[in-house]
Amino acid sequence: MESPWPFPAQLPKIERFGEDRRMFGQEGDTHTVKESAWLDAMRSVSPPHNDSWGVLVAANFREDKNTAPARAAVFRQAIESAERTTSADEANKVLHNALGEVNRPENRFDSASNDACRLGSVPFDQLARAVDVKNFGERILQATGMNLRQKDRRVHLAARVRAGTITPADLGGDVGGQNGVWATDAHSVCGKGTDPQQAADIRDRLGLDDPDRFGEGEPMIVLSYQADKIPDNAVYRPTVVDAGGFAVSAAWLPSSPADATGFTQDLRTGQPSCPEIIHKPFQARQVASLTAMEGFATGPATGYRQERLKTS
Amino acid sequence: MDKNSIISFASSKNFGEIADLIRKDLDVWSPLVGSNGPTGPGPEEPYAQAIESDSGLQDKFGKAVNTVLMGEVDTASAEEKFPHPMLVFNLLVLLRNVKLPKARPAIAAMRMMPGILAAALAERDADLYADLLYALAVNQENGEEFEFWRSLLGSPQWRYVGAAVVGLRNCGWEKAVTTLPEVKKAIQQHPELPSFRAAVMLLIDENPMANWPQCAARYLKGSEGASIRALLQELSPGRYEVSLDKIDAVPGTVLDDYQRRMSAKKVSRSAGQNWQENCSSPLSPARSRPYPTPEARPGVGILTLGDLRQGEKGGIHEGKPARKYGPPCGSGQRGYWPQPIAEKRYNNVGHELWSCLKDVFCFAKLKKGSLQSEPMWSHNRYNYV
Secondary structure (H helix, E strand, O other): OOOOOOOOOOOOOOOOOOOOOOHHHOOOOOOOHHHHHHHHHHHOOOOOOOOOHHHHHHHHHHHOOOOOHHHHHHHHHHHHHOOOOOOHHHHHHHHHHHHHHHOOOOOOOOOHHHHHHEOOOOOOOEEEEEEEHHHHHHHHOOOOOOOOOOHHHHHHHHHHHHOOOOOHHHOOOEEOEOOEEEEEEHHHHOOOOOOHHHHHHHHHHHOOOOHHHHOOOOOEEEEEEEHHHOHHHOEEOOOOOOOOOOOOOOOEOOOOOOOOOEEEEOOOOOOEEEEEEEEOOEEHHHOOEEEEEOOOOOOOOOHHHHHHHHHO | OOHHHHHHHHHHOOHHHHHHHHHHHHOOOOOOOOOOOOOOOOOOHHHHHHHHHOHHHHHHHHHHHHHHHHHHHHHHHHHOOOOOHHHHHHHHHHHHHOOOHHHHHHHHHHOOOHHHHHHHOHHHOOOHHHHHHHHHHHHOOOOOOHHHHHHHOOOOOHHHHHHHHHHHHOOOHHHHHHOHHHHHHHHHOOOOOOOHHHHHHHHHHHOOOOOHHHHHHHHOOHHHHHHHHHHHHHHOOOOOOOOHHHOOOOOHHHHHHHHHHHHHHOOOOOOOOOHHHHHOOOOOOOOOOOOOOOOOOOOOOOOOHHHHHOOOOOOOOOOOOOOOOOOOOOOOOOOOOOHHHHHHHHHHHHHHHHHHHHHHHHHHHHHHOHHHHOOOOOOOOOOOO
């Protein structure tokens, strides 16, 4: 089937920056001993679900060219202010605090310092955002205290959505948080089926690699909405300091400044897959429709790691 | 640290050492701060997973969280600001996700400083006092804050109203259902909150065994009540049409109904020792004693007439312990009612119940027509009619 999104004729090539430890791919930057120590320590971080996480994240920091200089400086400053990193745990903590600094209102993706990443216009007429059921329930349905960590409860909630008991009019709060709404073209996701195999296929194409939230048997909810709901009509290219939430996602690819948008990374092939942008949060009630996928037939694919490690 | 590392660490350490770990691990930025929508998991997520997967650690973690928060409260009361606001935020998110009874003293202490809490992360669009209210809503004991939540429904802050809705839901379904009209009004004033319909749905989902028809009929009157009753009915299909065939675990309600009819007719009891007080089902609001649940007594199934007769003097079950729901019969059984009451019940109720049930089944057969269709020579035990 022909892709609804006009992919670039040649997929963005991941450039390699050799063995140097410059972050954000910016030529001429002076890298410090602390930066080097931090990147080295990041390479040894190994969360349980992804034994190459540190290597991949360090590669993303090195190769992403889109992070605006001012934001990169804030990030670096947070690393500078930390003690010299000597362990993986310390590197992780430094990363989180640096992300905290970048996500302050005056520095985050929608601030003036990130204007270089602002895209000229919204590239799609309809957008989609995929969320895990636990977050969906806890945040925009306020199912606090209902222990959505229990799988049967998550499945039940997804069934409620599928049965139409929960509609967009029932939602509260916002879609997205302070690190924005990560969205893709709705045509890449909606109408592609909701059965377990199709759901797993969509999950892999979107690069959702967290097995706790998107693992085998987990349902997923897709919120689709019109482009005119985007606040200020402002959309941005995702950068490495925006990627992920608490931690930087390993399943993320830096895009080339020449591309019209960012791209998700296909978890099976490691190649760019669906177009991806970020924008400010908006009211959840403005969502046009909710689609509840059935539990994934398989866990997230891991093929992307080998592919990415070849160039990292 | 990931979930497994946290479990293995906590298993071998005391709560003070766990508190040190928490201070070190959770004083970091979280994507959830200032967020009203779904983002990713926060840094407290591995701790929540660890506590849930190993309930034996709940007390240790509760004490550790209490220690950490009390330390923050001490400093905040002296300096009028929290030294580690992100640590407090992450722990409040943890407390709104898991119940830690041992952390209640810290929650109570923090309630005394709403202004300091609200200001702690204000520059990041976060209100820690609202997060504290959510933590309290989940960690309250036996709905003790019921009146507080009711009063909070009138707050102009939508986050506080949201916490009040959650707090009322966690007060128990009977209390919660009485406040549904107030909740509806409060939600209508705050479009940032999920709809009233969603609130009712979550209440039903959280209490699937609740006796909604009875409670709704009792507490939700008038036209306003009628619309809420209709919503309850719509969101809990099937619960209003209880069929005997579908009762496979808790037939106490059937017996309650039967007993009510019977006691109105001829059963008399001395005060404090009647059937209604001692034998009502877990679904009955009149319950005055703990009642064994199906989970607590594996193997409990459908109540049969044989069960009603078990322990009957001279019968095949004489002296055997009570093992199913329904009236305990016979002396010497190790039921769960006090022995003297059980004996009285046997004498007064067991036989009556059995004989009346026979009449009921006979009548049912007559209505169905099967009795009449049987030949006169049949040895049907009911053909005396």
